[in-house]
Amino acid sequence: MPIKNHIKQSLIIAFWFMILTFPIMVIKVNAIQQTIDFRWANFLWVGIFTFFASMIWNYFLRRNEEQKKTDIADDIPLVHRLLQNDRFRRPFLGLLAAFFIAYPFVFPMYHTSIMISALVYVMLGLGLNIVVGLAGLLDLGYVAFYAVGAYAYALLNLHFGLSFWVVLPMSALLGTLFGVLLGYPVLRLRGDYLAIVTLGFGEIIRIVLENWDDFSNGPRGISDIPAPTFFGHHFGQHDAMIYMYFIVIALVLMTIFFVNRLENSKIGRAWIALRDDEIACQAMGIDKFKTKLTAFALGATWAAMGGVVFAAKTSFINPMSFTIWESITILCVVVIGGMGSAIGVIAGALVLILLPEYLRAVAEYRMLVFGALQVIVMVFKPDGLIKSVRKVYTFNVQEKAIHEQTHT
Amino acid sequence: MNKPILNVKNLTMNFGGLKALDDVTIRLEKGQIAALIGPNGAGKTTFFNCITGIYEPTTGEVLITPPGKNTQSLRRLKPNYVTERGIARTFQNIRLFHGMTVLENVLIGRHCRLSSGIIKAMLQPPSQKNEEKQAVFDSYEILEKIGLAKYVNDMAVNLPYGAQRRLEIARALATDPFLLLLDEPAAGMNPQETKELDDLILWLRDNEDVSILLIEHDMKLVMSLSDWIHVVDYGKKIAEGTAADIKANPEVIKAYLGEESEDA
Amino acid sequence: MRWINIGLGLAVTGIIGFFVVRELLIDPLYFFELFLGGLTRGSIYALIALGYTMVYGIIQLINFAHGEIYMIGAMTALIVASVLGLWGWNTAVIAILAVVFAIVYSCAYGFTVEKIAYKPLRNSPRLSALISAIGMSLFLQNYVMLAQTPDYLPFKSLIPDFHFWEPYAHIITSVELTIIITTVIVMILLGILIKFTRIGKAMRSLPVMWDRSTFSSDFWQGSKPLSQRFWVVSALSRAQCWDRWYWVFPKAILPDISTVNMKMYLPFPSWY
Numbered sequence: 005m006p007i008k009n010h011i012k013q014s015l016i017i018a019f020w021f022m023i024l025t026f027p028i029m030v031i032k033v034n035a036i037q038q039t040i041d042f043r044w045a046n047f048l049w050v051g052i053f054t055f056f057a058s059m060i061w062n063y064f065l066r067r068n069e070e071q072k073k074t075d076i077a078d079d080i081p082l083v084h085r086l087l088q089n090d091r092f093r094r095p096f097l098g099l100l101a102a103f104f105i106a107y108p109f110v111f112p113m114y115h116t117s118i119m120i121s122a123l124v125y126v127m128l129g130l131g132l133n134i135v136v137g138l139a140g141l142l143d144l145g146y147v148a149f150y151a152v153g154a155y156a157y158a159l160l161n162l163h164f165g166l167s168f169w170v171v172l173p174m175s176a177l178l179g180t181l182f183g184v185l186l187g188y189p190v191l192r193l194r195g196d197y198l199a200i201v202t203l204g205f206g207e208i209i210r211i212v213l214e215n216w217d218d219f220s221n222g223p224r225g226i227s228d229i230p231a232p233t234f235f236g237h238h239f240g241q242h243d244a245m246i247y248m249y250f251i252v253i254a255l256v257l258m259t260i261f262f263v264n265r266l267e268n269s270k271i272g273r274a275w276i277a278l279r280d281d282e283i284a285c286q287a288m289g290i291d292k293f294k295t296k297l298t299a300f301a302l303g304a305t306w307a308a309m310g311g312v313v314f315a316a317k318t319s320f321i322n323p324m325s326f327t328i329w330e331s332i333t334i335l336c337v338v339v340i341g342g343m344g345s346a347i348g349v350i351a352g353a354l355v356l357i358l359l360p361e362y363l364r365a366v367a368e369y370r371m372l373v374f375g376a377l378q379v380i381v382m383v384f385k386p387d388g389l390i391k392s393v394r395k396v397y398t399f400n401v402q403e404k405a406i407h408e409q410t411h412t
Numbered sequence: 413m414n415k416p417i418l419n420v421k422n423l424t425m426n427f428g429g430l431k432a433l434d435d436v437t438i439r440l441e442k443g444q445i446a447a448l449i450g451p452n453g454a455g456k457t458t459f460f461n462c463i464t465g466i467y468e469p470t471t472g473e474v475l476i477t478p479p480g481k482n483t484q485s486l487r488r489l490k491p492n493y494v495t496e497r498g499i500a501r502t503f504q505n506i507r508l509f510h511g512m513t514v515l516e517n518v519l520i521g522r523h524c525r526l527s528s529g530i531i532k533a534m535l536q537p538p539s540q541k542n543e544e545k546q547a548v549f550d551s552y553e554i555l556e557k558i559g560l561a562k563y564v565n566d567m568a569v570n571l572p573y574g575a576q577r578r579l580e581i582a583r584a585l586a587t588d589p590f591l592l593l594l595d596e597p598a599a600g601m602n603p604q605e606t607k608e609l610d611d612l613i614l615w616l617r618d619n620e621d622v623s624i625l626l627i628e629h630d631m632k633l634v635m636s637l638s639d640w641i642h643v644v645d646y647g648k649k650i651a652e653g654t655a656a657d658i659k660a661n662p663e664v665i666k667a668y669l670g671e672e673s674e675d676a
Numbered sequence: 677m678r679w680i681n682i683g684l685g686l687a688v689t690g691i692i693g694f695f696v697v698r699e700l701l702i703d704p705l706y707f708f709e710l711f712l713g714g715l716t717r718g719s720i721y722a723l724i725a726l727g728y729t730m731v732y733g734i735i736q737l738i739n740f741a742h743g744e745i746y747m748i749g750a751m752t753a754l755i756v757a758s759v760l761g762l763w764g765w766n767t768a769v770i771a772i773l774a775v776v777f778a779i780v781y782s783c784a785y786g787f788t789v790e791k792i793a794y795k796p797l798r799n800s801p802r803l804s805a806l807i808s809a810i811g812m813s814l815f816l817q818n819y820v821m822l823a824q825t826p827d828y829l830p831f832k833s834l835i836p837d838f839h840f841w842e843p844y845a846h847i848i849t850s851v852e853l854t855i856i857i858t859t860v861i862v863m864i865l866l867g868i869l870i871k872f873t874r875i876g877k878a879m880r881s882l883p884v885m886w887d888r889s890t891f892s893s894d895f896w897q898g899s900k901p902l903s904q905r906f907w908v909v910s911a912l913s914r915a916q917c918w919d920r921w922y923w924v925f926p927k928a929i930l931p932d933i934s935t936v937n938m939k940m941y942l943p944f945p946s947w948y
């Protein structure tokens with residue numbers, strides 16, 4: 005199609021949007037002073053903006069289409085190529101490590117604090133990635149387990165004076181337990197029905213926390229939750245933040261370590277098989293229900309640990325921190341990052357949590373931009389920012405011969 | 413005489429008012445290649461689904477006698493347990509795991525023969541590592557046998573059509589079955605691929621110690637392969653016998669003529 | 677297992693039924709007032725839910741932007757009504773025009789949203805479309821909040837108190853009556869649309885084809901006759917549109933719409 009047609013098409017689209025946004029963008033009624041304000045400048049801006057947006061949008065859509073035709077979905081994301089290449093792997097990981105170690109010392113406390121939040125989301129994202137990305141179970145009540153962890157720490161500390169380090173493993177177990185308890189009745193459902201029911205369960209937990217005053221202190225929440233100590237040593241505010249930062253880094257590393265191992269093990273493969281085709285999966289001898297339940301419970305484990313960290317970091321929690329939107333944010337982290345791809349989820353969490361913070365420059369427009377970006381990323385990269393790449397096995401003929409010798 | 417390894421007695425399957433299977437009785441001897449044929453919609457796939465536990469038959473019984481073991485019933489067994497007992501199947505509409513590589517697809521087949529649980533997967537003690545290594549090698553070996561070794565690390569969906577069908581067989585074989593159920597393994601294959609499939613099935617019977625029951629519309633393949641043929645039509649079994657018997661059976665001819673006149 | 681389920685169901689129904697009947701016996705008039713109030717609210721929600729299911733049934737997507745389009749319909753009605761009100765038009769004309777504009781505009785928004793955020797994702801993982809819908813919802817919320825206001829807005833009722841209804845007005849107001857009647861009419865019309873028209877048939881046939889196993893990309897690439905494809909495509913976008921008009925209608929004439937609306941949008945994540 006020649007460029008003239010593109011321009012014509014974009015002009016039509018621009019015109020459509022000018023009409024479409026007319027009542028809301030242009031007219032503004034002041035009910036008290038009884039005046040109508042026609043903002044004609046907006047009318048023009050919408051036209052100009054949508055014209056160029058449409059040109060760019062269509063250009064990229066066409067390019068995407070052409071790319072799909074030429075190469076058969078075999079493109080490996082850049083990060084994976086870097087990590088696979090021995091020459092680049094070391095320096096790449098080294099730089100990354102250096103950056104994260106230096107981070108809290110270089111940047112002011114405010115940035116460290118944001119980074120801790122983002123890293124907590126990395127943990128949550130990796131946990132939910134097991135459930136949604138690998139096992140393909142759409143769980144919209146993930147925040148329930150996050151709340152369980154946070155309240156476990158807050159309450160156990162309040163009533164029994166248990167410390168962060170004691171509660172962390174306890175809450176992991178508690179998360180698993182809740183995962184099994186909630187998963188047991190709901191995992192018989194399929195697809196979107198599961199989503200709705202888990203959403204309901206998530207809300208139930210929040211509503212219970214909100215209304216059961218004696219237990220959870222209701223909407224007022226629990227404050228003065230202590231930060232973690234270092235062998236009984238309490239830090240000052242600044243050092244505590246840095247200490248917290250490194251704890252979270254350690255936890256994230258642990259998560260990556262375990263999740264990576266799980267992903268390429270018997271159970272991890274079973275999750276993916278279940279996601280891809282339930283019937284074939286069962287016909288291959290996999291217990292559908294047990295596999296789903298383990299995914300659900302393991303996801304819950306990490307959510308609960310994330311909750312403990314969250315409570316310790318903010319030192320104040322109330323049920324408002326655990327609304328459905330929290331679940332949706334974590335889901336966005338997983339899907340935008342790249343379902344089933346651990347590196348993708350990490351990138352997704354960092355982008356999704358850090359971006360709105362740094363979008364503060366455009367103040368009130370940030371959520372608008374954020375929503376638009378979500379749509380754009382999904383339209384142009386439906387598999388997420390960094391899509392998952394399966395493990396490559398190498399077979400060496402010699403090695404195989406040796407292997408056969410030892411085993412026969 | 414030995415007990416038949418598969419003994420299906422009076423199997424009936426109702427879908428609402430529709431009798432997809434009506435009192436079907438089939439026996440399969442060890443080492444046999446048997447075929448189940450019939451016009452479209454005759455209930456062949458339904459028969460497989462009833463045996464493998466995907467459907468629960470309305471009435472009837474499925475008994476198996478794995479080599480060296482006692483006879484047991486498959487009544488109300490979930491599909492995964494049926495597979496564990498040693499019956500593996502392929503699907504008419506290819507059902508590979510598209511998010512996985514070829515090797516991983518076969519590894520899934522090994523799943524029920526591996527023992528490491530979650531804790532072991534996270535801590536990876538030597539026992540788990542060895543088991544995993546062994547599974548990978550076993551799977552690779554199966555791929556070599558089936559002739560798919562060159563695709564090991566490709567995504568399953570990117571394989572050519574014929575290779576996808578073979579991969580389904582490889583995956584089923586990985587579960588260590590004594591009985592293999594193949595649902596239209598030659599569908600969509602070209603003559604060359606069909607010929608290779610023919611060889612593969614014979615090779616499997618002779619070298620892998622499996623008996624085979626296959627559904628197939630390609631009569632040439634069926635006649636050349638099968639030791640015994642069962643014919644169903646409208647859910648009822650109308651004939652059984654050797655290839656020569658079936659070719660001469662007037663009822664079979666009628667069933668096929670009535671359905672697909674171009675096959676006459 | 678089956679009997680346990682039936683038993684549980686009966687028990688729950690029985691308990692609820694018991695309390696309902698008790699209330700009825702204690703104060704019948706009050707009971708009916710509450711009942712009708714509930715019916716009014718219920719019919720509005722039923723209409724919204726119908727829109728949801730229609731979109732869900734066809735594109736198998738939990739349409740997170742559904743509520744926003746509903747809000748835009750209400751907002752448009754409000755703006756039109758206020759402007760025309762200030763210009764001193766006749767109330768009846770205002771009511772009709774407000775409804776017409778609300779319908780047209782929410783249709784147009786539904787259509788546009790589908791084109792931008794859902795259609796390009798038709799062959800992608802379903803969750804990607806879900807996230808796109810969430811993004812769209814967030815965008816539309818903030819768009820209206822920025823262009824208009826995040827505050828509550830008063831919406832003067834466009835329905836007069838009918839004269840002939842006065843004797844019964846203490847049980848059910850004219851507004852509520854209008855809502856219930858409109859709902860019924862609109863539901864019947866929708867039923868007719870789905871059952872008997874060509875577009876309705878296309879809509880009904882969609883979910884079957886949309887099934888992942890049977891409905892693949894080659895459907896779009898030409899294995900089906902062109903005319904069928906055309907109907908499916910237009911049904912998709914039109915479903916996005918049609919599903920609005922019948923609920924925008926009662927909503928546009930309801931006095932408290934804007935309050936219901938604004939409550940619906942919680943600020944997105946609480947990370948700030």
Ligand SMILES: Nc1ncnc2c1ncn2[C@@H]1O[C@H](COP(=O)(O)OP(=O)(O)OP(=O)(O)O)[C@@H](O)[C@H]1O
Nearest residue numbers: 427430432450451452453454455456457458459504
């Ligand atoms: N789950 C089901 N619910 C209702 N009817 C079914 C179901 N599965 C199969 N049927 C019906 O049972 C009959 C037999 O179907 P089946 O798939 O077993 O045929 P088939 O012999 O495998 O045919 P083909 O050669 O086309 O594969 C058909 O009429 C089909 O419509």
Ligand SMILES: [Mg+2]
Nearest residue numbers: 456457458504
């Ligand atoms: Mg079949």
